[in-house]
Amino acid sequence: MYRKDNISNNYFFRKARRSVGLMKKIEQVSRKEIDDSWNAVEQILQASEQEKIKKTRYRLVWTSVAAMLVLGAAVFSTLYLIPSESSLVAALHESSMLADSTTEISLITSSNHLKLEDESVLNYDSNGKVSINKQQVQSVRNVDAAKNEKELNHIIVPKGRRMNITFEDGTKIYVNAGSHVIYPAVFDKKKREIAVEGEVYLDVARDPKRPFIVKTGKFDVKVLGTVFNVTAYKEDKSASVVLVKGCVEVETNTKEKVMMSPDQRVSITDGKTSTEKVNVFKYICWKDNLMYLKNDRTGDVLNRVARYYGVNIRYDEQVADIPISGKLDLRGDINSVLDVIEESVSVKFVCDSSGGFHLSLK
Structure with missing residues (x-):
């Protein structure tokens, strides 16, 4: 279900994908956006x-x-x-x-x-x-x-x-x-x-x-x-x-x-x-396959991503408290989401033997 390719073989491909800006900049979300989302x-x-x-x-x-x-x-x-x-x-x-x-x-x-x-x-x-x-x-x-x-x-x-x-x-x-x-x-x-x-x-x-x-x-x-x-x-x-x-x-x-x-x-x-x-949009946009972040703990975000995709994600203690902001699009696969997080908070992830992921500081 999820891509488990060798990380080193896809490193430059993932770097190229990041350049399109999957993580959107924080912006004020209006009531109209909430209604449009609904x-x-x-x-x-x-x-x-x-x-x-x-x-x-x-x-x-x-x-x-x-x-x-x-x-x-x-x-x-x-x-x-x-x-x-x-x-x-x-x-x-x-x-x-x-x-x-x-x-x-x-x-x-x-x-x-x-x-x-x-x-x-x-x-x-x-x-x-x-x-x-x-x-x-x-x-x-x-x-x-x-x-x-x-x-x-x-x-x-x-x-x-x-x-x-x-x-x-x-x-x-x-x-x-x-x-x-x-x-x-x-x-x-x-x-x-x-x-x-x-x-x-x-x-x-x-x-x-x-x-x-x-x-x-x-x-x-x-x-x-x-x-x-x-x-x-x-x-x-x-x-x-x-x-x-x-x-x-x-x-x-x-x-x-x-x-x-x-x-x-x-x-x-x-x-x-x-x-x-x-801002209620932050708490209801999961139904639109989005995650809206504003100075959230990276550890909390990774726990939510793991639950959303049904995978195991481990992370080092130093990663847990790093703040992260932006919008995550959850319509893609887990690798795409972790690519965005990896770039946003200067961490790196690897696939483990069980099909899960481990994140640590770069």
Whole structure:
């Protein structure tokens, strides 16, 4: 999937590519650019869906009796049914081992396990019936819509993959690499609730009678209808919410509540909450396959790149704290991205025997 040519043989070719300026200069990003970015994603998704109608491939794997026995009745109830509000987050924890070991995008219900292609698009109707890239899949739902309100669906997106979901209420969610989302096929009549581990961008359909609640291991976000980004990877020290438009309430595990306004970011680090005004484009452009940097730690950037491409990247301690600024275009291969970083912060990278990369100072 990724180019693993000998580095010395391609050294001058990579130098030539750098001259075209893959890393753009920092510039003020306007609200128009954010709106244009959103419109571009919508157009790409529409085109992608039309193309995938012709070539969708998926594998339906029925859950074995033996696997169900191993899970046991108690774990089954936690993973796939909704006995209480806390069960959504509990289900994330209970299924973390499964999520960590998954190498393909997976849709998991109480009865089956569906493998999906990268950039797949799921759509649910009002009865919980799901279609994948506009092709209907009958077997991943109950006939009884009331039962779908109680049954949990799991979407697991491994590193190096991304996908999109439209829920039955019209809410759109873009799921980034290395993420896990749990939700009912049909939302409750009084609330719409999902659990997230990783990163998602949501455009929530307005419904004053049913608040939309995003639960994570560190905080909950409650909205009626708005656009925002949630980042809550279990391996990261910090978790955050960035509000694009509308209004949301964030409640931490310590019951601290914060009302957010557009262009604000709420971060939770080691139990402490902070609020700041930000350029939201920086935090949502991942859905456009971009990374916007402004004095970011190179170590943090490399961790995000590794997650995005699903590869292992190691770096020396001296590299981690070097600041880096600019825009990274993630539509190319991993080598192209590392070329840009290599030139921007005066580091060098080599491929290791496992297919990963190691970066050190020049």
